Amino acid sequence: MKNYLNLLTDIQNSILYLTINREDKLNALNKDTLAEIHDCILAALHDESIKGIIITGKGEKAFVAGADIKEFSNFNAEEGKNLAKEGQEKVFDLIASSKKPVIAAMNGFALGGGLELAMACHIRIASQNAKLGLPEVSLGLIPGYGGTQRLTELVGKGKAFEMILTADMISAEDAEKVGLVNYAVESTDLLPKATALMQKILSRSPEAIAAAIKAINAFDHTQSGYQAEIEAFGTCFVTQNFKEGVAAFLEKRKPNFH
Template identity: 65%
Template sequence: MEFQNLLIVNKERIQYITINRESKLNALNKDTLAELHTAFTDAFANPEVSGIILTGAGPKAFVAGADISEFAGLGAAEGTALARDNQKQVFDVIANGIKPVIAAVNGFALGGGLELAMACHIRIASDNAKMGLPEVTLGLIPGYGGTQRLTQLVGKGKAMEMILTADMINAADALQYGLITHVTTPEELLPKAKELMTKIISRAPLALAAAIRSVNAGLTDGVNGYETEIAEFGKCFGTQDFAEGVAAFLGKRKAEFKGN
């Protein structure tokens, strides 16, 4: 598929998805969200892709937020549908994906941009990053999972403060709060993301998927995360990757996982 708002590059089993609306600070309009759905769905299904790094074009923004001009004139029913559809089609697709996703946050990650980063499994940021959920300044609240995922990541108190004040935080604070896991210079952001992803995808692919499902299960209402972990643990024993991992360990060699 030809994308108008995304740049897609595959290299060494990693797919780089870059939101390419630099003149608009990579804001999420409906076309970009539709393309993100397609890109991630395709990447998760592509056997040549083992992990995905998501970033924004240019030095100023990862994603500065949603395209607010598209909100004008919407009523309550349309707003509800907007949040439900995009959560289901984009943010939940990423969060529940069977392959690891790292958000490489450069510059502003605000509103829907921070929500997009939080849907990814891991977040790292350059030291010029600014993150926040400013929706209450528009008479809104975060609508793409922000109230839930921020609370899961930083705890209720800090999430309440960030959402209710609409204040931005810098990368150092985001690291302290647990919102991100690494801070780099802007120049080292993508190399660090590649380093981290390369280490991750050297592990057993089916085990990675099982680990993602198990962690997510513990954060899902009505699901017993411990039971999910037990079931996923057991299923791993039926994989060839498990047999290869044990054989490699006992043979004191590097495992060669095939994802089966």
């Protein structure tokens, strides 16, 4: 496994520990980090010595606190669509369709693209200090990396509507209650729990695991919903409220939507 600028990688007992290493930015997903995640996951899928992947964030504050908003603050509709499409295909869908099991160990804030990254993983474990949410509508946007689809699949329409439309965060404990995470654990137990669960999975037939992942992903799953999200995400970029939402975020004030 090669060295990355924004990622730390460690392979132990056939498990790749992939740590997003932008602690000073709360591990936000910028373009370079997404490109590195794509490269790292792809390499892991082709490495026969790696049987499973655990994704976490550096530090104690954040798993991933969202996308790097500055990078797309001036995008038009077409650029917005391309941002969502490329991210979904190269990172989020790549993880979701991985024939090797992927567990998200959520060590803090998992917001926006960070929660979408966790939802693309097959299993989620959160530390009890974690806060989860999709705050995009507070920026005049919607989730663009599969969030509208995967959150609905995990928690149902009612809770998905509430979380996305209010932009509110929920606790790890509440996330466990609604099925958004499999377990909420003490922070010191996070990686041990993820490791123990992965080791149990890896004790099973790898061909059967790959087949099961493929079959589960096929459950009531169509690409039309993801395409609708990409289109709707792109149209947000031409609204004045998106410009106001981003400006308010960067200026650390409340937005004045019209």
